[in-house]
Amino acid sequence: MLNYVIRRLVGAIPVLIGVIAVVFILTTIVPGDPARIMMGQRGNPETIAKIRHEMGLDKPLPVQFFDFMKNALTLNLGRSYRNNMTVVEAIATRIPVTFKLAFFAIIIAVAVGVPLGIISAVKQYSWIDYGAMFFAILGISAPVFWVALLSVVLFCVILGWIPGTGTGNGELIYYVLPSIVLGLRPAALIARLTRSSMLEIIRQDYIRTARAKGLSERVVIMKHALRNALIPVVTVIGIEVASLLSGVVITEQIFSLPGLGRLSVEALTNRDFPVIRGVVLFMAFIFVLANLIVDLSYPFFDPRIKYD
């Protein structure tokens, strides 16, 4: 098991280097000089040249890349061009917000998606099934920004249940609406997947055997069927982490949450290369980690799977 984890983590290194190489190339080939943008519309050429030099932008690209990789190894990702904050600090201050948002969204997705999928499968072709699948289709197809705006109008303006956007003084109430909005799509996806997976499983011979043994329906479904049905669902949760990370960009923007999504939008529009690279590297790492955790959880659902 430990060997497997180490192997996977070592295997992730080339992936991360590859990701950062692509981002590095993309951020440097786009036109637009960060030193120039820092100066505002009008800039003194000598000062621009000096700032370019201080940022190391006048060095050849391979040298810049090598410098960056060398520093990245010691977790020195440079400083933001925009406000001079270290990239590590800029990311670290945003992680709690995005983490809370993503965590609640995943919990909502699982807490809503799995039960809905089970009920739909068990009561196939009932009104509950139709209702749940209608919700699932809606959840998958409705764009995040649209759901976000409508939910603000409903819960903040009309009903007044939620105080508004931002994070207030850190109260969790500010995360409720964004988490639901962000969790909606994965919830819908998980519901559909759980349903189809369950439908397949409950027709298996061993389920019939379990029923024939006289086990109660609850035990048959929850213990024998669900555990096996959950493997594809868990896989999808791992993949959904990636779409969640892109979802936070829109959700944070609309709800004015100061997380990684906002940071990346600001960095992109301001040519803040060090921050862009840092955020992408961090997100790639989270993605690799999330999938590793998913892989490691398989033996829990299916003891036949073993990692040596």
Added chain:
Amino acid sequence: MLKKSLVVLLVLLLAITTLAGCGGEKPAEEGTTQPQQSESKILRVGVMSNPPKLDPVFATDTSSARVIYQIFETLVDYDNDGKVQPLLAESWDISEDGTEYIFHLRKGVKFHDSIEGKPTANGGREVTADDWIWTFNYILNPDTNSPRAYFLDMIKGYQDYQDKKTEQIAGITKIDDYTLKIEIDYPFAPFLSVLAYNTFNVLPKEDVEKYGTEQFNFHPVGTGPFKFEQWVQDDKIVLSKNENYWAKDKDGNQLPYLDGVEFGIVTDLAMQWTEFGLGNFDIIEEVDDPYYEEAKKMPNFIERAELGTYYYGFNLTMAPFKDNKPLRQAFNYAIDREGLINMVMNGRALPASGPLPPGMMGYDENIQPKYTYDVEKAKSLLKDAGYPNGIKVELVYNTSEGHKRIAEALQAQFKQVGIDVALKNVDWGALLDAADRLEIPFFRMGWVADYPDPDNFLYVLLHSNNIGPNGNYTGFSNKQFDDLTLRARKETDPAVREKLYKEAEAIAREEAPWLFIYHYTTHGLAQPYVKNMRVPFFGAYSLKYTELDIQK
């Protein structure tokens, strides 16, 4: 069993956190962000972006300036109509030849004694002439790299200081603790206006040195009416009242009236408007077009002309606009500015016929030519220009919904006279890069004054000294125009200056290096209970909250 308990645990966790969230609302009511509280006068301002800089030495944008205006102070300031008025200098004398300025500093001005709840390094001491000397030397020091240092390149000894031939800039000296002398190389009429630019604020040496250039940005200390308390990146900036502020109102009451300011960063304009409607903001930065009509009916909505011009530049160093005045004039006659402003911009702009905006010295609406919508004239000029069958050009603009709408409307208007304009959008950095190098024939630009003087338009944007990143992106070079703007720069008699600028403006109109489109307007919106709300002519972002009050 394990997974069952896991699900139960997760559901419980969710329920607890949600409940905790609901419970968390209450204590916040005593805090600063909730709309319900009314005892403490905290002004909640909705802004669109996280300011990059709170250190005035490095700020170049309006989102930073909006906050900096509350924390820091300059020697002089503008009144609501743009006239220079005293701020930290109580009065000043200018020598007859216009090259020597003696500033009589205000007594009793103190640096902030605390920020973020902790004492500052300066300890709240008084500002003297030494502080001004240190500050100017720090800003103008070539190692500081202040992007706006060159605004003061006329100060005596600037170049020697830049070249590190001197330890200190020669032209700034102390007469006594409360008297400061600044000498400049040549009479420069807009000098006082430049000193009001929000880079040139007095700074406490101790705190700048304590935090260093990198960290002072996150712990700014000034003399202004509000002190820095907290900055949650992308979320909010909190300022508190400076209890030791030097100013009193005309009845002798201590200023500022407010207990603090909280800038809430809400990027989405629809959301900002919603929050304003909910009463979560007292002032919002921007009213987007869909809400304009509704906002206009509100009691505290103020709109006025801003010192700015929106234009498309013709590159005068390459075909087809090089050496082809009739072509450039044809473009100027081909567009219906009123139509554009009314149909596309909700009427929120003023038509432009030249570079200078209304309200600026030298602006005169009777200066000829006056570009009106004249299809026949445009067609005939097009013929004179050598394009009897029309012309095809590409307009490069920077990506934004507003710029796109305007470009599309003008594209349709151009078509009617036989000008076929292809549109290409690139982002701001790419546009600036290409414009700096004079690489694109036809491009979008805009300009809002740094200081309220025609020099900041005509000299900066069209003098041949400034071709390239210094501001002249069209490569316009006209000897007569250069002479006039240079003379006006050094002239001290306002009447003569005005005359010179009028002549220069007439040349710019006639030569048409730009497609003059419109002059900006600026607006501010506050809740009815915000008292003394105003919009400075310089733009809503430059409003100082010193005299604002909340009376619910």
